[in-house]
Amino acid sequence: MSYLKLSSTSAKFISKQARLDEEQEQVIAYAIEGLLLSVTGFASIVFVGALFGAALPALIAGLSGGVLRKFSGGAHASSPLRCIIFGALGYGSLAVIAKYLSKVMVVNNGYLLLALIICLLIVVIYAPVDCAAKRIKSPVLRKRLKLGAVCFVLLMMCLVVTVDAVLIKVSITLGILYQTATLFPFLNKT
Template identity: 30%
Template structure:
């Protein structure tokens, strides 16, 4: 994927006479390729398991929240793909069989709000100003509130309500020290296994 992105970036800079470094364009293209491939794999797996809508809606809401809450980055495309497929397939399956009451929904909203208030935005590389951190936290709370109101007051299927709640909850947990630690350990395990394949 990296080689394809670099080749395409070189062609783009030559044809468009773009002055930006090839590495920057290649990095952006690689992210797009990786995300597209991961979503395609996740879509195929969830489709064959009969949980495509549940997985799709949980991924969409988790990605929206992650945009503002931040999140840990994994060592490789393989690790990211494996963990994403496992997590969101599990969420989709649970959403297909579990009914969440309004009380549980409110409880998850409160827990997620507390987790985001404490640890968002999460980043190991970027340093945010206090004003920027405040804006990102407020946006996270707004996303949770909108999702809660949609779940409570719009006539949507129960399995989608559960998928939204679990997708947001996973993203909220993933930026906590416990969540980051679990993700890191799974990432390291996958990377070690690659050496023997």
């Protein structure tokens, strides 16, 4: 079922032009819908951050959490609109916190790394988390997703150690923490 009229209309047009069957049209509609929802969600995150003068940390936190989510999965909202709202408010709030922490506190790499090590352990234990609507059936895919999630957190740890900008370090760490929290089983009851 398509949530967006634009995705189904666009898919019909593309399918007609390319002479595709109905099944291929549905695949195209699903892809367009996913792209539109992702762009809308990400723009909403940055917009909420910008409302509070924290667009850059919102962008960074949203990117770090969003990329990890592609590998790790996690809790799902009951509708795409709820997902966009929760994501925008959650990452937007994190952006404000990151901006505040980077200005008023001396942020030690040790604390950020400790937080990311805890995230890494949670990822190793719980990722990838699938949802009832889209189960991960392949053990090979499950291993690849877990490896991708672990490698991404390790990459972010390296980035936090090497980057000089405190705001970027804190934003990355908070984005990873937020996404990692969605992996806990009590949030993923199906």
